[in-house]
Amino acid sequence: MLTIHFPEHNFRIKKEKNRHSIFDEVRRRWVALTPEEWVRQNFLQYLMQVKKYPASLISVEKIIKVGELAKRYDIVVYNKNNPWLIVECKESNTVIDAKVIEQVMRYNMALAISYFVITNGNKSFCYAITGHSFYELSDLPGLYF
Template sequence: MLQINFPEHNFRIKKEKNKHIIFDEVRRRWVALTPEEWVRQNFLQYLIQVKNYPASLISVEKIIRVGDLSKRYDIVVYKEHTPWLIVECKESNTPVDIKVIEQVIRYNMALAISYFVITNGNESFCYEISRNSFRELAALPEL
């Protein structure tokens, strides 16, 4: 399991039509503040502030085709214009288990990434993908 300490950040949050929304600095727009979005926003700040991944190389919530289905990933980090690392975020009370790993592996059929992370904000795991196997890492890779 990764040891992740989310950095302090001044999130821009406001209430609109009786719902809280948060400004996503990567997408540059306001989005609904759901429990999963809270995890996603904190993990984005970890990638940018702690791991020093440039925000310009990060893509958030884009649609991909997996077979005949349209799916939406949470976070993809690019390296040399190629998807390199994917992060699947779940709300804090959702276990990060084999079902989540299987979800990311399906996304990998479309993206062919080298690394994936699964997180619910409390627990986070990083894996390196090589050929048809993957191994758990103790830390996120350097970009």
């Protein structure tokens, strides 16, 4: 399991018509502030502030084709113009189990990534993918160019 301390960040949050929104600095737009979005926004800040991954190499909530199905990933970090690391965010009370890993591995069929992270904000796990297997890492990999 990764030890992650989310950095302090002054999130921009607003309330309109009994609905809270948060400004996503990567997408540069307001999005609904759901429990999963809170985890995603904190993890984005961790990637940018702590791991120093440039925002320009991060993609958030894009649609990909997995077979005939259209799926939406949470976060993908690119390296040398290729998808390199995917992050699957769940709300804090979601158990991280084999079902979540299977979800990410399905996304990998379309993206061919090298690493994946699964987080619910309380627990986070990072894995390296080699062929058809994967193994757990104790930290996120450093970004190389």
